[in-house]
Every structure is written in structure tokens, then in C-alpha cells.
Amino acid sequence: MSFPSLQNDTFLRACLGLATDHTPVWLMRQAGRYLPEYCATRARAGSFMGLATNVDYATEVTLQPLARYPLDAAILFSDILTVPDAMGLGLSFQQGEGPKFEKVVRDEAAVAALAVPDMDKLRYVFDAVTSIRRALNGRVPLIGFSGSPWTLACYMVEGGGSSDYRQVKTLMYARPDLMHRVLQINADAVAQYLNAQIDAGAQAVMVFDSWGGVLADGAFQAFSLAYTRRVLAQLKRTGADGAVVPRIVFTKGGGLWLPEMAGLNCDVLGLDWTMNLGRARQIVQQAAAENATTNIATGADSSSASGQKQTASTTPKALQGNIDPNVLFAPPETIRTEVRHVLDSFGAPHTDRAAPGSTHIFNLGHGISQFTPPEHVAHLVEEVHRHSRALRQG
Numbered sequence: 001m002s003f004p005s006l007q008n009d010t011f012l013r014a015c016l017g018l019a020t021d022h023t024p025v026w027l028m029r030q031a032g033r034y035l036p037e038y039c040a041t042r043a044r045a046g047s048f049m050g051l052a053t054n055v056d057y058a059t060e061v062t063l064q065p066l067a068r069y070p071l072d073a074a075i076l077f078s079d080i081l082t083v084p085d086a087m088g089l090g091l092s093f094q095q096g097e098g099p100k101f102e103k104v105v106r107d108e109a110a111v112a113a114l115a116v117p118d119m120d121k122l123r124y125v126f127d128a129v130t131s132i133r134r135a136l137n138g139r140v141p142l143i144g145f146s147g148s149p150w151t152l153a154c155y156m157v158e159g160g161g162s163s164d165y166r167q168v169k170t171l172m173y174a175r176p177d178l179m180h181r182v183l184q185i186n187a188d189a190v191a192q193y194l195n196a197q198i199d200a201g202a203q204a205v206m207v208f209d210s211w212g213g214v215l216a217d218g219a220f221q222a223f224s225l226a227y228t229r230r231v232l233a234q235l236k237r238t239g240a241d242g243a244v245v246p247r248i249v250f251t252k253g254g255g256l257w258l259p260e261m262a263g264l265n266c267d268v269l270g271l272d273w274t275m276n277l278g279r280a281r282q283i284v285q286q287a288a289a290e291n292a293t294t295n296i297a298t299g300a301d302s303s304s305a306s307g308q309k310q311t312a313s314t315t316p317k318a319l320q321g322n323i324d325p326n327v328l329f330a331p332p333e334t335i336r337t338e339v340r341h342v343l344d345s346f347g348a349p350h351t352d353r354a355a356p357g358s359t360h361i362f363n364l365g366h367g368i369s370q371f372t373p374p375e376h377v378a379h380l381v382e383e384v385h386r387h388s389r390a391l392r393q394g
Contacts, residue, residue, distance in 0.1 A: 001130070001240040003201060004138035011073040012141050015204060015246035015267050017315040017356035023343060023388035024072035025381055026143070028250075029367030030065045031077045035374055037064050048093040052078055058128040059135050066139065068374065069381045073141050073204070076132060076197070078125055080147030080208055083189050084156050086117035097160075104159040106171060111178045116189040119196050126200040133201035143248075144202030146193050148209035149186035149227035156182065165214050172223060179223060187227040191234035198236050198245050206248040206270075207231060213253015213272075220257055225264075232265045248320060252366055255280070262287035262317060271321035273365030277346040280319055281358055288316040319346065320361040323380075328372045332379045339383040349392050362388070 006012075011024040032038055038061050045051035052058060062077040081099050085091035090102025105111060119126075133142050147155075155161070157168040172179045194205045212224040232247055239245045250270030254261065261269055262284045271280055292314040327338045342362065350357035362384045368377070 001201065003133050003241060006141060007138045008072060008140050011361065012203060012246060014359040014361050015318050016244065017318055017359050019351050019353045021389065021392065022385050023349065023360050023362050025362040025384040026071050026073040026075065027368050028364050030071065030075060031061045032368060033370035034368055034372040035064055053124045055124060055127045055131050059131045062132045063135055069378055070385065071140065071381060073143055074132065074136060075143040076129055076145060076202065078128065080151065081155055082122055082125055083117065083146065083193055084152055086121040087114060089156060099155065100160045101156065105156045105182060106167060108178065111181050114182060114185050116185055116192060119192055122193060126196050129197050129200035129202050141203040142201065143204045143206055144194060144197030145206040145208060146190045148207050148212065148224065149183045149190060149231065150212055150224040151208060151210045152186045153182050154211045172219065183223060183227045187230040191231045195236050198239050201240050202245065203239060203243065204246045204248060205235065206250060209249065209251040209254065212251040217256065221260065225257065225260060229264060250320070258283050259287065266317065268318040268320050268361065270363065271319060271365065273322050273324040275322060277319060277322060277342065281346060284316045284319065285358055288314050315356040316358040318359040318361060320363050322363065322365045325364045325366055325368055328368065328376045328380065332376065335376055335379045336383040339380055340387050343387050343391060349388065351392055
């Protein structure tokens with residue numbers, strides 16, 4: 001499969017710890033209801049699933065924010081719940097109520113009926129990836145994504161969104177054996193799903209652990225982190241064009257566990273707005289330094305397969321984030337001030353083109369609100385590019 005040459009590789013370079021001329025920026029949920037053109041396309045589609053399952057519509061809305069703003073990456077327009085829908089749980093979206101599943105997974109019989117779905121049921125997603133990649137024409141890279149095994153399980157057990165996670169936590173504490181079975185199936189399904197997106201043309205992939213932060217310490221490691229690790233272990237390293245495909249992991253509310261997440265086999269860790277970027281940078285740099293010391297102590301041979309894996313981990317993970325999305329409701333000058341604060345909190349940008357280092361990808365700490373004024377996003381993107389270039393000039 002061949003695609004046009006990439007014209008702006010800033011995002012991919014930053015993912016891999018390589019120096020860039022400016023800090024790349026993209027936004028979680030950047031194609032969404034805050035854009036009037038998105039709302040118009042959704043109206044034509046008739047429903048959210050009508051939009052997400054139609055290749056032409058999914059391509060159209062993915063490109064809409066790029067027509068407005070000079071973003072450094074596009075992200076596939078889809079939903080994190082496509083995988084459990086393909087498992088036969090019956091996904092629907094009620095206006096104003098969010099996603100709902102016709103079937104819930106709360107007992108032995110429901111868990112026994114679960115299986116990794118036939119990926120052909122998700123062909124519409126993979127066709128959209130290829131269509132979007134071609135429509136981008138090399139302008140910026142395309143990010144594919146999935147929900148994490150734990151986050152998918154939350155929806156599958158609760159039957160939709162939740163304010164207290166009572167059903168899923170009840171299952172987790174009362175029948176951990178059943179919960180682990182659900183998570184094993186989810187992890188293997190997510191890995192196959194992301195690999196199929198990579199084969200279809202995705203140039204980076206992201207795991208959204210949106211609800212990892214609701215877990216207690218200890219439970220997070222056992223029921224979320226372990227299964228994110230299982231996903232990452234199965235992912236392809238190179239894409240349809242032979243280029244390295246960076247992996248991004250975002251855990252909302254996960255700053256507490258950043259030292260442990262720094263050991264994941266991924267390239268980028270996403271942060272919400274509760275974590276200081278400078279402190280996070282210190283943590284991932286320390287983890288990389290410890291890995292380097294371990295490699296020296298064990299005599300890791302970079303020419304061997306295991307040596308390559310160990311050597312790669314000595315580069316600090318890139319950080320993604322982490323401005324509060326509600327900043328976008330403030331006046332333009334406040335938005336610009338807050339952007340500068342986030343960039344400054346990360347610290348001096350990595351500028352050594354001879355070696356990899358600690359890098360930053362600017363993003364929101366979670367998805368953009370549907371009520372965000374579109375013109376306010378322009379101020380954010382412009383200030384990220386302007387100030388980050390100024391920081392590199394000294």
C-alpha cells in the first residue's frame with residue numbers, strides 16, 4: 001500500500017524523541033460538535049453511528065479541523081466503543097444521553113459469551129483509515145486509536161457511562177476472575193484492532209485509558225496497567241509504508257502512577273491537566289536513565305533483538321498534553337498566557353538533532369468541549385507554534 005510522502009513530520013519526530021522546529025499540537029476530539037461544519041455533516045448522516053460507519057463522512061469530518069487550523073496531526077474520526085459493538089453488545093447513541101449497550105456483561109454467562117470479534121465487522125473503520133490517509137495527501141500524519149481494555153470494560157459492564165462505576169467495581173471486587181477474563185479478551189481485541197488500523201495506514205496509534213484514574217492504587221496496576229501492557233506487547237512496530245508507528249498511552253487521572261507508566265513499551269505518555277509537565281519530564285528522564293544503567297550492568301547487546309528493545313527504552317518517553325480544556329472558554333489573551341505557561345512548565349525544548357531526547361506534544365488534558373468557541377482554538381494553536389519557536393531560538 002502506497003501513500004503520498006509526508007510533508008509535516010513534526011508530530012512523528014516528537015513522538016520518537018527527535019528535535020523539532022516547533023512543538024507539535026493536535027487536540028483530543030478535535031473533530032467534533034464545537035465545529036458547525038461537523039454538526040452539519042452529522043445532520044446529513046442522520047446519527048452519530050451513521051457518521052462513524054460511513055467512510056466518506058468519517059473522512060470529511062476528520063479533515064474539517066485541518067481546514068481551520070494548522071494542526072500537526074489528524075486523528076481518525078471514530079468511537080472507542082466500536083470494539084465491544086463488534087462483540088455483539090448492541091451499541092446505540094441517544095441524543096443527550098451518550099452511548100448505551102443493549103447487552104451488559106455482569107455475570108458468568110455474559111463473560112463466557114465474549115470473544116475477540118471478527119475484524120471484518122470493523123472493516124468500515126479500516127476503510128476510513130485508508131481513505132483519510134489518502135485524503136490527507138501527506139499534509140500531516142494520521143493517528144489511529146482505541147479505548148483501553150479497562151475503559152471498554154467499564155462501558156460493557158455499566159451498559160453506558162457512569163458516575164460511580166458501581167457495577168464494574170462490584171464485578172471487579174466480587175469476581176476478579178470474571179473481570180480478568182473480560183480484560184484479557186478486550187486486550188487481545190484492542191491489539192488486533194490497532195494492528196488492522198496500522199495495516200490500513202495509521203501512522204501512530206493511541207490507547208485511551210479514559211477511566212483508569214477511577215481505580216484505587218493497586219487495582220489500577222492489576223486491572224488497567226497490566227492489560228494496556230498486554231496490548232502494547234502485541235502491536236506492530238512498523239506501518240504499511242515501513243515507517244515506525246509510535247504508540248501513545250493516555251490515562252486520565254493517571255499522574256499518580258506516572259513512574260510505573262514510564263516503564264510501558266510505548267513512545268508517548270499523555271497527561272491530563274492535574275500533572276505538572278516539568279515534574280513529569282523529570283520522572284520519565286529518570287526512568288530512561290535507570291534503564292540505561294541497567295543496560296550497561298547487564299551488557300545489553302544492541303545488535304540483538306532483546307538489546308534493541310532495551311536500548312529503545314533509554315530514550316525518555318515524550319509527553320503529550322496537558323492544558324485544561326476549559327481554558328478555551330477564557331478570553332483570547334488568557335488562552336495565550338495559559339499556552340505559554342504549559343510550554344514553559346515543560347522546560348527548555350530538546351534541540352539536539354544528533355541524538356534523541358525529552359520531547360513534548362501539545363494537547364488538551366482531555367477532549368475538547370462541544371461548547372468551545374471555534375475561534376478560540378485558533379488562538380491556542382497559533383500561540384503553541386509561536387511561543388515554542390521562540391523558546392527554541394533562545
